[in-house]
Amino acid sequence: MGERIDYLNDPGAPAATSLVPSANVIVVSEAGQILLMRRTDNGNWAVPGGAMDLGESLTEAAVRETREETGIECEITGLSGIYTSPAHVIEYTSDGEVRQEFSVVFTARPAGGQLRASSESAEPRWVDPAEIPGLVMHPSMRQRITHYLQKRAEPYLG
Amino acid sequence: MGERIDYLNDPGAPAATSLVPSANVIVVSEAGQILLMRRTDNGNWAVPGGAMDLGESLTEAAVRETREETGIECEITGLSGIYTSPAHVIEYTSDGEVRQEFSVVFTARPAGGQLRASSESAEPRWVDPAEIPGLVMHPSMRQRITHYLQKRAEPYLG
Numbered sequence: 001m002g003e004r005i006d007y008l009n010d011p012g013a014p015a016a017t018s019l020v021p022s023a024n025v026i027v028v029s030e031a032g033q034i035l036l037m038r039r040t041d042n043g044n045w046a047v048p049g050g051a052m053d054l055g056e057s058l059t060e061a062a063v064r065e066t067r068e069e070t071g072i073e074c075e076i077t078g079l080s081g082i083y084t085s086p087a088h089v090i091e092y093t094s095d096g097e098v099r100q101e102f103s104v105v106f107t108a109r110p111a112g113g114q115l116r117a118s119s120e121s122a123e124p125r126w127v128d129p130a131e132i133p134g135l136v137m138h139p140s141m142r143q144r145i146t147h148y149l150q151k152r153a154e155p156y157l158g
Numbered sequence: 159m160g161e162r163i164d165y166l167n168d169p170g171a172p173a174a175t176s177l178v179p180s181a182n183v184i185v186v187s188e189a190g191q192i193l194l195m196r197r198t199d200n201g202n203w204a205v206p207g208g209a210m211d212l213g214e215s216l217t218e219a220a221v222r223e224t225r226e227e228t229g230i231e232c233e234i235t236g237l238s239g240i241y242t243s244p245a246h247v248i249e250y251t252s253d254g255e256v257r258q259e260f261s262v263v264f265t266a267r268p269a270g271g272q273l274r275a276s277s278e279s280a281e282p283r284w285v286d287p288a289e290i291p292g293l294v295m296h297p298s299m300r301q302r303i304t305h306y307l308q309k310r311a312e313p314y315l316g
Binding site: 015016017018019020021052054055056057058059076078079082084085086100102104106154155157158 | 174175176177178179210212213214215216217234236237240242243244258260262264312313315316
């Protein structure tokens with residue numbers, strides 16, 4: 001399995017070669033816990049998410065990726081932000097693709113299912129926001145979760 | 159110059175072959191008029207917009223496309239909706255590409271510039287909302303403008 005390497009504000013980053021629309025989902029339980037999992041490609045904690053496929057909408061992709069990566073069914077409740085900075089690129093060592101960031105971050109509530117891992121995701125679990133600063137996480141993912149926790153009046157449009 | 163053909167809820171539509179993140183911009187003047195232009199590829203009225211390039215953010219693409227297609231500089235003020243329905247595909251007859259819809263619709267205010275046409279856009283002008291029902295427009299574009307005019311509390315996430 002190849003690695004995923006995130007570059008953020010890094011003058012040594014490789015040039016982007018592709019743009020792949022993706023969704024991330026901040027699923028929040030009634031108790032205010034956030035659904036996180038650990039990526040198997042780089043070991044970082046993250047909210048579930050992934051690329052949109054042809055034939056589905058972006059919100060359908062968001063629900064599907066959450067199911068695949070955590071076992072949890074969810075209902076989309078809103079939009080937290082759109083992250084499309086050219087200063088963030090992601091290199092996939094398996095094939096040399098370099099994607100410019102393109103993530104739409106939705107909010108959601110759980111609607112069934114049971115926690116389970118996948119080949120892309122280990123240790124899915126519900127996490128108290130207070131615990132998040134202590135988890136290993138890429139700065140771009142931490143930024144997205146922090147924006148959500150700030151309860152901004154308008155979605156972030158970066 | 160090739161044609162652009164929109165298919166919406168059409169069982170005879172060709173299968174999508176690509177996903178190209180794009181922005182549309184609803185620029186609203188102080189008097190409440192909306193910036194529209196006429197597409198030279200299909201003759202329909204539309205708000206400015208187009209595909210995001212590598213090396214820019216989606217909001218930068220929105221501002222650039224508005225400038226290129228209408229001559230107007232604008233400042234993004236918010237998000238109106240995200241349109242990613244698999245039931246809407248766009249065929250480009252020049253090369254046979256079939257894109258699944260992927261448009262993020264921003265709102266903006268004008269910030270300078272002067273109205274002028276381009277090779278992709280004829281007759282850019284400020285239009286009263288009351289005039290819009292009488293303009294030739296693809297249903298998907300009319301839906302986006304209608305959602306804006308409805309002043310929805312939350313962005314449309316389709």
